[in-house]
Amino acid sequence: MFKFSVVPFDPKRSLKTAVIFAQEKARLLPEAKSMDRIHKGVVVKALKNSRFQGGPGEVFTVAGLSGGERRVLVCGLGKLEEMKENDWRMRGLDIGKRIDELGLAEATICLGSQCGEASTGKAAEALLEGLHLALYRFDRFKTEQKPHQEARFRRVSVAVDRDAVSGVRQGLSGLEGLMAGSDLTRELVNLPPNIALPQYMADEANRLADLGIRVEVLDETRLKRLGMNLILTVGAGATKDQQPRLIVMKYQGAAKDVPFRAIVGKGVMFDTGGYNLKPTGSMEAMKCDMAGAGAVMGLMKALALRKSRVNVIGACGCAVNVVSDKAYLPSAILTSYKGLTVEIGNTDAEGRLVLADSIAYVIDKEKPRDLIDLATLTGACMVALGGQYAGLFSTDDGMAEALLASGKRTGEKLWRMPVDDAYAAKPLLADVNNNGNRYGGASTGAVFLKKFAGETPWAHLDIAGVALSEKIPEPFLQVKGATGFGVRLLVDYLENSSDGER
Numbered sequence: 001m002f003k004f005s006v007v008p009f010d011p012k013r014s015l016k017t018a019v020i021f022a023q024e025k026a027r028l029l030p031e032a033k034s035m036d037r038i039h040k041g042v043v044v045k046a047l048k049n050s051r052f053q054g055g056p057g058e059v060f061t062v063a064g065l066s067g068g069e070r071r072v073l074v075c076g077l078g079k080l081e082e083m084k085e086n087d088w089r090m091r092g093l094d095i096g097k098r099i100d101e102l103g104l105a106e107a108t109i110c111l112g113s114q115c116g117e118a119s120t121g122k123a124a125e126a127l128l129e130g131l132h133l134a135l136y137r138f139d140r141f142k143t144e145q146k147p148h149q150e151a152r153f154r155r156v157s158v159a160v161d162r163d164a165v166s167g168v169r170q171g172l173s174g175l176e177g178l179m180a181g182s183d184l185t186r187e188l189v190n191l192p193p194n195i196a197l198p199q200y201m202a203d204e205a206n207r208l209a210d211l212g213i214r215v216e217v218l219d220e221t222r223l224k225r226l227g228m229n230l231i232l233t234v235g236a237g238a239t240k241d242q243q244p245r246l247i248v249m250k251y252q253g254a255a256k257d258v259p260f261r262a263i264v265g266k267g268v269m270f271d272t273g274g275y276n277l278k279p280t281g282s283m284e285a286m287k288c289d290m291a292g293a294g295a296v297m298g299l300m301k302a303l304a305l306r307k308s309r310v311n312v313i314g315a316c317g318c319a320v321n322v323v324s325d326k327a328y329l330p331s332a333i334l335t336s337y338k339g340l341t342v343e344i345g346n347t348d349a350e351g352r353l354v355l356a357d358s359i360a361y362v363i364d365k366e367k368p369r370d371l372i373d374l375a376t377l378t379g380a381c382m383v384a385l386g387g388q389y390a391g392l393f394s395t396d397d398g399m400a401e402a403l404l405a406s407g408k409r410t411g412e413k414l415w416r417m418p419v420d421d422a423y424a425a426k427p428l429l430a431d432v433n434n435n436g437n438r439y440g441g442a443s444t445g446a447v448f449l450k451k452f453a454g455e456t457p458w459a460h461l462d463i464a465g466v467a468l469s470e471k472i473p474e475p476f477l478q479v480k481g482a483t484g485f486g487v488r489l490l491v492d493y494l495e496n497s498s499d500g501e502r
């Protein structure tokens, strides 16, 4: 990640690249105006001769200032008074994209005190987050290309009013940890399925142990002994070295007697659909079917780096769903860890099986105060919400409201969907059936999971449409590949809904 600092705003300071802001009708903000005066009105003149309107998404470059290599980027905000935290994040993305195009090494963002509905601190944090999200690239397999210029973009300063400097600086103390977690998730989701296998996830978790996270990896032998037949059966078709892993990580940042909260992620490292094989066109992006587990991994890293005062268990249920002579068959009947028997209506509805055992185990073993699962669970959710919102399903209104609020703040938006038993797939010969339904399928999946969460307050996030931007016409954040969805959302949720734990 690039280095960032907070400095007092001084219009006279000569800057190589200054980012200033304008609102609608291309009206410059006060800091921008005072800077323009130093430059003898060059910026205003250039804007007058352009089509720049000052709207969101517009970034205008004025180059060659002071007869040299100095430049000013004018970022459009639209209506300043309506700017919320996430609007600043989106503008950070706009600026990041322009920095990327221009190949800049450093920039100073002149923020000032007018930040609409957001505080200067929150606006600064969101801007930097957006910048970082925009500059991330996954290009390590491109050997013939120059390293991406994120490495070249080294430093950004945020210039604010002198008396706001220390407050803003303090507010940014957790940003690096948050972004490191987000990067880890994006990396794991972007990695191809020949590399990111269940054991790879276990190794990644073990690396987090250096940050003070306790890690336990249950391999296939342990899973067998525990009777975790659902996760084992989903992964049974894979080769011996690709067998399932249930990874349980514990981060204790609050007092010992504060009850742990649990976050469980679906980690289907690749999903062919199994014998209910996916057709060409529906299978190619399925390396992202572990994005829930990837988010949990990034979340744990972020919490540890930020030294968050929360107690959290993160669990990743990891398996590979492929076809072979060992793979499971439609109509098989399995006994889950919880004891419920499950009829396999469709081998492509494997995520809920992996999660069912993972959720039941975490609840049984750790007795968390509440539990959230994240999963790229259903195409139905993707059809319903596209690339802008994840589906939120919950039996607990308090959790749902807190999650929705976190979604608004972080821009990882959620839309609440029904969890109603009327959506349940009807079993013929067992207690439950894992079949999905084309109609209302996201709720069918949620109702299945609910059975395994039992009485524990529970929420399920279906992130199928927001985890990977491929094929989504209007992708989340407009970034390429993995988005890291869930990390920023859940850091915000856990840190803000753990009152009385400090």
Ligand SMILES: [Zn+2]
Pocket: 271, 273, 347, 348, 349, 350, 351
């Ligand atoms: Zn599937």
